[in-house]
Amino acid sequence: MTKFRFYFPDNKDFVDPNFDGRSNNRTKYHRQYDDDHYPHQILAELPYDGMLVSLAGVGTMQKRGKYYDQELTEDFYFSGARKFLRLDSSEYERIRLMGDCGAFDYHNEYEPPFTVDELIEFYDRGGFDYGISLDHIVFPYFKDEEAKDVAAEKCDLHELIAESERRIDITLKNAKEFYVKSQNYQFEAYGVAHGYDKNSFIRSVKELQEIGYRRITIGGMIKSKTDELLELLECLNRIRESDTQFHLLGICRFENIPAYINAGVTSADSTSPLMQGLKAGKYYSVNPNSIRFSESLMIRVRQYDHDNVQKHIDKYRDELRQYISELQDNNGFDIDLSSAALSVNECVKRLEIDCLKKLQQYDETGLDLDVTLKALIAYERVTNENYLPSKSTESKQTQLKRNEDKYHQFLLAREWRQCTCGICKGGLMNIIFRSNQSNRRRGIHNLAIVTKHKNNVLKSINPAAK
Structure with missing residues (x-):
């Protein structure tokens, strides 16, 4: 049966369960982590198939994370990811845990601020199901030579490509070390493919498969247009081994799920549904007769005392x-x-x-x-x-x-x-x-809707699925 998992990245997106917008009441003497609930705790149905947690967000015992203070970081390493995220009860046993290094959060740095050993310790102590190798993100992507010519008019194209190649080399070197060392641990290893055009992406995927990876994430495409992404996946699918599974890092345009599946993509992660609700005022609803869910503009009433x-x-x-x-x-x-x-x-x-x-x-x-x-x-x-x-x-x-x-x-x-x-x-x-x-x-409501929509799409592909 065809499967496609949606992972939600953890950025401490929890809410006060006692909040009441009608009276503006909330938990007395509120303590954020202790009193608040994660999306899976407050929703009636599971809003995702898994959660993704980044080392850059949590940090190490020696290095401060972007989202966690020192006390929370210590609790995370002591308790493990499943207990810390409150996924340790039987009703959440189907939710998978994936970890990555959080390359987006250090994209301006010359090299990753972590080592492969620190990343493995994070996955091992966290008790993750899947761990992604240490990468250094590559942002520019040129769909063809014409796109490169346009870019050359605005920047030093040679320098941009040279920097991209340097980051790809760092990513592949780390992937080799990570693959060897990860064999001694319980989590399943993912390699990261980066590229600035189709050929460099193809080269990355081929090398990762030669190393031994059969789980590969496609990174750095968060800024790409949909047609560029789908065209790239079609190219990568041609050189994909039959048992290789792709994961899309940081991007999941849900209307493309059938195309993803055809290209060997079995999972993706994204904060977009939550952010579209949180900042853009979007309210999602399921449209059973469409490949897309419906979006409405939520009414806005600014707070007078703000x-x-x-x-x-x-x-x-x-x-x-x-x-x-x-x-x-x-x-x-x-x-x-x-x-x-x-x-x-x-x-x-x-x-x-x-x-x-x-x-x-x-x-x-x-x-x-x-x-x-x-x-x-x-x-x-x-x-x-x-x-x-x-x-x-x-x-x-x-x-x-x-x-x-x-x-x-x-x-x-x-x-x-x-x-x-x-x-x-x-x-x-x-x-x-x-x-x-x-x-x-x-x-958080939007998370529930996109997962319901995703499940409806999978049922249409697998009519016999329950």
């Missing part, structure tokens, strides 16, 4: 006073802010309260959509400088209207009310584009 909003008010105080008065006269909102005794801050705060109140009422009842949307857009107008009279342009107003239409579609569909991920049951205020807790929850 530093950015307070600076905005201070900067445009006089204009805001006049603008709020104009909106009042033109029926731009439904509350009374006409009293001269009200400060600009009080007016903005009351608009926020009105907006949140109507969103919660709509969430609970499904009634008065137009009234809710009116309050939402009024608050957006006064908290986003792009829509102030002095800053507004025709294109900006067009964008506001476009967003208003998307908000209308999202609210009308009420998809969060049908979602069974485990987060959306908390209501709209738990996934709204607003606070770190709600934004991260929306991203």
Whole structure:
């Protein structure tokens, strides 16, 4: 049966399980790691097939990691990855653990800051199922000679290729040492293939297979276009041994899963679903009739007491006073802010309260959509400088209207009310584009959706699969 595993990279993406967006309540005396939950703990269904943890993120006992402080690093090495990530109960036994060196985090350094022995110690003490060899990332990728000619007009192409070759040599040298030494440990070894064009990638894969690797990661393609990636995989598939499996490092465009499988790719890792929710305000939903999942623009309500909003008010105080008065006269909102005794801050705060109140009422009842949307857009107008009279342009107003239409579609569909991920049951205020807790929850919801979508795709390829 065809399999394809999605791995989620660990960047301490956990949330407070007691957060309630309606009341803004959260755990009292909150301690981040001790009190928070990982995505697999807070969701009703497993949101990934595995987790990927990087040495650069965790660090060693002597070298500070990017994401872990010293106490957490010590806990990780003492407990092992599965217990530290709270994957040590039977309900998570299907989740695989993959480790890598985290080359993206040190891409500006001349050489990797770790040794092969340090990496192996990380995998061994962490109890990983799979360990990826020590690499040095290569970013430039040229799909053909024409692309090289274009690059040559902007930079020293010879120097760029020479540096890429140097990094490829470091990666392959480390792969040889890693392969030999890893035979004495429980984890299964992956080699890393890097390249700046098809031929250099082909050379890397061939050499890794000659070393003995039958698990190979394709690295450095995170910035590539989809057609470039698929074309490269097609080329690599031609020289792939029948039992060699590819893993895509840091990239998983889920609509391409059938093409990946045809090219021998059996797994990939990506933080994109979470980041698209966390920072871009995207809300995913399953579309059973499409190779893609659906994306909606989550409604945004900025926090009045956030530093950015307070600076905005201070900067445009006089204009805001006049603008709020104009909106009042033109029926731009439904509350009374006409009293001269009200400060600009009080007016903005009351608009926020009105907006949140109507969103919660709509969430609970499904009634008065137009009234809710009116309050939402009024608050957006006064908290986003792009829509102030002095800053507004025709294109900006067009964008506001476009967003208003998307908000209308999202609210009308009420998809969060049908979602069974485990987060959306908390209501709209738990996934709204607003606070770190709600934004991260929306991203975690997206993880559940892409995994459900991935499983649907696999079922379509394997109709008999359960």
